[in-house]
Amino acid sequence: xxxxxxxxxDLPEPSWCVKAHRDDVHRADISxxxxxxxxxxxxxxxxxxxxxxxxxxxxxxxxHGSRRITVAVEIEGEHYEFDPAGLGDLAAAITSHVLYxxxxxxxxxxxxxxxx
Numbered sequence: 216x217x218x219x220x221x222x223x224x225d226l227p228e229p230s231w232c233v234k235a236h237r238d239d240v241h242r243a244d245i246s247x248x249x250x251x252x253x254x255x256x257x258x259x260x261x262x263x264x265x266x267x268x269x270x271x272x273x274x275x276x277x278x279h280g281s282r283r284i285t286v287a288v289e290i291e292g293e294h295y296e297f298d299p300a301g302l303g304d305l306a307a308a309i310t311s312h313v314l315y316x317x318x319x320x321x322x323x324x325x326x327x328x329x330x331x
Contacts, residue, residue, distance in 0.1 A: 217239060243276050249270045253265040254266050
């Protein structure tokens, strides 16, 4: 592909990349992106809402940061990159939030709706 700062760059395409690549970008901005996976929930008044969108990601010519393949996860409108250990920590945090935050809140809400 053609870059604005390094001319033509030979870029091997990984089998998992589904992103169309554009010419005329800076070499450091070239990225590979895999299929997106998202959690989805029906929200009253808003319909089906996606959150925690995640996908394989790599910036093979990154000048700052890693050139490794990571998983990018959308949190509060930003994409954060995780290695396997970090992704495990994220999954543990989500699980903990469900078990010790959301499910107890659900039980409390049900008790309040029951006339407490």
